[in-house]
Amino acid sequence: MTTRRDFLSKGALTAAGIGIARSEAYADEQRATQNLTPDRVKQLKPPAKPVIVTRVTGDQTVQEAYRMLLDGQDTLDAVHHVCLGRENDPRDHSVGLGGLPNEDGIVELDSCCMHGPSRRAGSVAGVRNIRNVCLVARKVFEHTSHVMLAGPGAENFAADLGFPRENLLTEDARKMWMLWKEGHSQMDWWGPGMADPAWKDPYADHPTPQPTMDLHGLASTGPGLSPGLSPGAIPRHPTPEWRQLIAMRTRKLTEMAADLGIEPEKRLAAVEQVLWPTTGTVHVSAVNTKGEMSGATTTSGLAWKLAGRIGDSPILGAGSFTDQDVGSAGATGTGEENIKVAGAHTIVELMRQGYSPKDAGMETLRRIVRNYNGEMNKVRYLDMEYYIVRKDGAYAGCSLWSTGATGHPREFVVHDGELRVEKCSALLEGSMTEWPPL
Ligand code: ASP
Numbered sequence: 001m002t003t004r005r006d007f008l009s010k011g012a013l014t015a016a017g018i019g020i021a022r023s024e025a026y027a028d029e030q031r032a033t034q035n036l037t038p039d040r041v042k043q044l045k046p047p048a049k050p051v052i053v054t055r056v057t058g059d060q061t062v063q064e065a066y067r068m069l070l071d072g073q074d075t076l077d078a079v080h081h082v083c084l085g086r087e088n089d090p091r092d093h094s095v096g097l098g099g100l101p102n103e104d105g106i107v108e109l110d111s112c113c114m115h116g117p118s119r120r121a122g123s124v125a126g127v128r129n130i131r132n133v134c135l136v137a138r139k140v141f142e143h144t145s146h147v148m149l150a151g152p153g154a155e156n157f158a159a160d161l162g163f164p165r166e167n168l169l170t171e172d173a174r175k176m177w178m179l180w181k182e183g184h185s186q187m188d189w190w191g192p193g194m195a196d197p198a199w200k201d202p203y204a205d206h207p208t209p210q211p212t213m214d215l216h217g218l219a220s221t222g223p224g225l226s227p228g229l230s231p232g233a234i235p236r237h238p239t240p241e242w243r244q245l246i247a248m249r250t251r252k253l254t255e256m257a258a259d260l261g262i263e264p265e266k267r268l269a270a271v272e273q274v275l276w277p278t279t280g281t282v283h284v285s286a287v288n289t290k291g292e293m294s295g296a297t298t299t300s301g302l303a304w305k306l307a308g309r310i311g312d313s314p315i316l317g318a319g320s321f322t323d324q325d326v327g328s329a330g331a332t333g334t335g336e337e338n339i340k341v342a343g344a345h346t347i348v349e350l351m352r353q354g355y356s357p358k359d360a361g362m363e364t365l366r367r368i369v370r371n372y373n374g375e376m377n378k379v380r381y382l383d384m385e386y387y388i389v390r391k392d393g394a395y396a397g398c399s400l401w402s403t404g405a406t407g408h409p410r411e412f413v414v415h416d417g418e419l420r421v422e423k424c425s426a427l428l429e430g431s432m433t434e435w436p437p438l
Contacts, residue, residue, distance in 0.1 A: 047393025099300020311335025361398030
C-alpha cells in the first residue's frame with residue numbers, strides 16, 4: 001500500500017525524469033550536526049553555493065529555483081517557484097488546484113512566507129477558489145500593513161489583485177471526497193482530540209504492542225545536551241488483525257470506488273487517499289551566497305478537515321519561519337501538534353542558541369512527543385517533518401518517524417549545487433498509524 005507521501009517520495013521523481021542521486025548520509029554531516037556557541041552562530045559566513053531544502057516535488061522546479069538563485073534572483077521568488085509548481089499541479093492532492101477538500105467538499109488553502117533580507121512576512125488562511133495562495137500571502141505584505149488575512153476577506157483581496165477565481169475541486173479530488181463520505185463512519189476529525197482526557201483509542205480493540213517511551217532527554221538543556229530518545233522499536237502496523245482490517249477496508253472501498261465511477265487505474269490511489277489522507281503540503285527554505293534567506297509553505301491542509309480549520313502552514317513560526325540572522329525552517333505533518341510547539345520558530349531559535357540544524361529539528365520533535373508525555377498509543381497517530389537550513393548553508397531534514405506506511409524511508413530534497421534526496425533524521429523507528437483511524 002502506498003500513501004500519498006510515499007508516492008511523492010518514490011514514483012514522482014522518476015516520473016519527472018530527474019536523475020537524482022540518492023545519498024544515504026548527509027552531504028555535509030559535520031555541519032549539519034555540529035553544535036556551536038551562540039557567538040559562533042553570529043559569525044557564520046554565507047555558503048559558497050546556494051542551498052534549497054524541500055520535500056520531493058516530482059517536477060523540475062527545484063532545479064529551476066536553484067538556477068534562479070545562481071542568476072541572482074530573490075530567494076523568495078525562488079522558493080515560491082517551487083510552491084507554484086505544486087499549487088498548479090492537479091495531481092498533487094495536498095496543495096493548490098486538486099487539493100483534497102474539507103468535509104463539505106470545499107478546498108480551503110493555507111500559506112505563509114517570510115522574506116529574510118527585508119524581514120517581512122505574509123500569510124493567508126482558509127482561502128477558497130484561489131489556487132496560488134503562496135503569492136497571495138506575499139501580496140499581503142507587499143500591498144498592506146497586515147501580516148495575515150483569512151477566509152472570504154483573503155479571497156476578495158486576491159480577486160481584487162487580479163488572481164482568478166476558479167473551482168479548485170478537480171474531478172479526481174471530488175470523487176475521492178465522495179468515496180471518503182460514503183466510506184466513513186468514525187473516520188473524521190470530530191470528537192475529543194488526543195489531548196482530551198475523554199479521548200478513547202479507536203484501535204483499542206486492535207491493540208498494537210506499544211512500548212512506553214522513555215522520557216529521559218525530552219527536555220534538553222543546551223547544545224550537545226540533547227540525548228536521543230531510545231528509539232521506541234515501534235512495530236509498524238504489525239498485528240495480523242490490523243492487516244486483515246486494512247485488506248477488508250481496501251476491498252470494500254475499491255468496490256465503492258467502482259460504483260462511484262472512479263476509473264480502474266485511479267481506484268487504488270483514491271482508496272489510499274481515504275485510508276491515509278493526512279499528509280502533504282510543501283515547505284521550501286533557501287539561502288543564497290549572500291546569506292539571504294526565505295521560506296514558504298503552502299497546503300490544502302488535512303483532507304476532510306472541518307470547514308474553517310486552520311493548520312500550521314499559514315501560522316508564521318509554526319509552518320514556516322525565517323530569521324535573516326540565523327536560518328529558515330518549515331514543516332509538513334500534523335499541523336495541530338506543530339502549532340503547539342511553534343515548530344519552525346523553535347528550530348530557528350535553537351539554532352540561534354547553537355544547536356545544529358539536525359539537533360534543533362530533533363529537539364523540536366521531542367517536544368511534540370513530550371506534549372503527550374511520551375505515550376506511544378497517542379504519538380503513533382502523529383506525523384511531522386521539518387526542513388531546515390542555517391544561514392551558512394548547513395541543513396537538515398528531520399522526521400518524527402523513520403518510514404512511511406510502506407516502510408520506505410522518510411526523505412527530503414536538498415539542492416546545494418547537486419540535487420539529491422536524503423533520508424530524514426528520524427526520532428522514532430517505524431511509521432505512524434494514520435489518523436483519522438479506520
Ligand atoms: N501541516 C498541514 C496541516 O496541518 C498538513 C500536512 O502537512 O500534511 O494543515
